Each structure stands twice: as C-alpha cells, then as structure tokens.
Amino acid sequence: MKKLFTVLFTIFIFISAAQAARSINMTGRFVPPDGKTLLFAGQNNADFDEFVAVNKKVPAGFMTYVALSDLKGLDEINNVGTGDMFADELVKKYPGAAVQIGLYLVxxxxxxxxGTLDGNIKxxxxxxKxxxxxxxxxxxxxxxxxENGYEPEIYKKAFIYIIEKMDSLKVENVAxxxxxxxxxxxxxxxxxxxxxxYVDWCAISYFAGNDWLPMLKFSQKHxxxxxxxxxxxxxxxxxxEAKKPYWYKVLFxxxxERNIKAFSYINCDWNAQGMFAHYNWGNSKISVTAEIEKIWIENIASNRFVWLDDLYKTIQKPLNEK
Incomplete structure (x- = not known):
C-alpha cells in the first residue's frame, strides 16, 4: 500500500510540474515586441519561392498545411489541388525560417x-523538434x-490532447x-x-467580408x-479586381492600428489551382499587376515587418537551440 501511495504521489508531482511548466513557459511564445509584425507567406512551395523573388528577401517564415491523419507534406510532397507542399524542402532551403502550419483535423x-493517432502525433x-x-x-x-464541422467540446479536448502529448515529448520550439x-x-x-x-496566440482569417471584432476583443481580454x-x-x-488596391491599403x-503581431499572406493564383478554380477567387499574387506590386513593396518596406535576417533579433530562439 505504501509503495502504491509513493507511485501515485510521484505521478501527481510529475503532472503538476508539467502543468506548471505549461503555464509558465508555453504561453506567448515567439511574440515580437509592440510595433513589430512577423511576416509569413505561402501557401505552397512555388508560391513562397516566387514571393521571395519578388521581395528580394526572405520573410520571417513560410506557411503550409498538414493533416494529422496522414502527415503528408512534411517529409514528402503533397498536392491536393493546391500546388506542391513540402515543408522539409523549405526548411532546408531557407534555414532558420519560422514555420507556420495549419493542422487539418476534419x-x-x-x-x-x-489515442488512435498517438503515433502520428509522436x-x-x-x-x-x-x-x-x-x-x-x-x-x-x-x-x-x-465547413469543418468541429463541435466545440471535442474540438477543445483534441486541442488540449495534442498539446499535452507534445509537452510529454518535450517539444519546446512550438507556439x-x-x-x-x-x-x-x-x-x-x-x-x-x-x-x-494552452493557447499562445489568437488568430483570424483576413479575406473579404470577415468580422474581426469578436476575436480582436477576445485576444485583448485574454x-x-x-x-x-x-x-x-x-x-x-x-x-x-478594381477594388483590390484599396483592400491592400486597408489591410496595412x-x-x-491593431498591433497585429504576425501576418501570413497567401501569394497564389486561386483560379489556377484545382481545389479552388471553381470559386473564381482571382489572383492574389503580389506581382499580379504593377500597381499592386508597387503598393505592396511600399508598405511592406516599413520597419514594422520582420524578415528572416532580423527574426532572431526580434524574438527568442527556440529553446531546443540552447
């Protein structure tokens, strides 16, 4: 009985320590100071490369997508009608660049x-890492x-489950x-x-017709x-198309004004991608017209935006680098 008590007490101490570590160390990771915004671009490899070529410098990071159910797109090419996504290739091509991943859980x-997907989480x-x-x-x-069909209660459980698994595996370079x-x-x-x-950052989509105010207020409250x-x-x-120049001006x-700490831009021709062609969303490449490219270059030149060459002068390095 004494031995069982000792084991249970040890487990309790370990869990309490892990929870304390999450509360102290894991929230607000990789946040730049006020007046700075981390710049990301994507969402496939070719569009990111083109973004780099037009800007003549590498942004703080790239964005990509992975489904937890199969993990395709990490160490192999994945193309589901959105262009080739291959995170490993970009990590090696742009060493040190941050990675912004949309984890698909539908x-x-x-x-x-x-627990069925524990192996994939590992x-x-x-x-x-x-x-x-x-x-x-x-x-x-x-x-x-x-469209995603997530029910709140099981979504929250899955969100927490993934993070606690990552914590148990000592993943420290993730927000x-x-x-x-x-x-x-x-x-x-x-x-x-x-x-x-469990939440380090709040985030929104910024397209057309969005209602950003609720999340703006929520992020400030928390x-x-x-x-x-x-x-x-x-x-x-x-x-x-005629209103696009104005859209960029409002965006910047x-x-x-809202002190956005990270900005992820999708630099793609939607109509050329099989998954999206039928929506007729147009072309969002920053080089699509001379006028838009000029607006982009003039605004993105602000000292606010953080590129790769200044990334580690702006945020702390990942803990696993120590």
Missing part, C-alpha cells in the same frame, strides 16, 4: 482523443468554420495558435476556447498576441 477529432513532434526553428501550429485551423475564420458565429468564441494555459493566419484579396463578398492600416 474527421480526426475522435481518433485524437481516443512523428509530428519529432519533425517539429528536428526543424530547430520556431513553429507556429494552428491546431484545427478555422475551428468555427461550419500553439487558436485560429477563428472570423465570420458570423452564433455560438460565440468562448465555447471553443481550450484555455489560456492578453494574447493576434495573428492574421490567412489573408488574400479574394474576389468575393463584393471585392472586385489594420495591421498598424
């Missing part, structure tokens, strides 16, 4: 919380988008991002929230940095 929530954890770069992980991105699609949501945001101790996790001037909700003003 159809996987039950398998996460019942492999994913190994990959994240191997990058030795800051990784921003959007767990179940756009959690409140009806966890809670990403709303920023549109009408009758349930509100609170019902989806995993808790302050003292969380705010990220624009996905953005592009897609031609819908009244945004026409929004980043400045």
């Amino acid at each position: 159809g996987s929530l039950k398998n996460i919380v019942n 492999e994913f954890a190994k990959w994240i 191997k990058t030795k770069s800051p990784v921003f992980l959007r767990i179940g991105y756009e959690f409140d988008n009806p 966890y991002v809670w990403h709303s699609y920023a549109a009408s949501n009758p349930k509100g945001l609170d019902v989806w929230y995993p808790g302050d101790e 003292s969380k940095p705010l990220m624009i996790a996905e953005s592009a001037p897609m031609t819908w909700f009244g945004l026409t 003003k929004f980043i400045e």
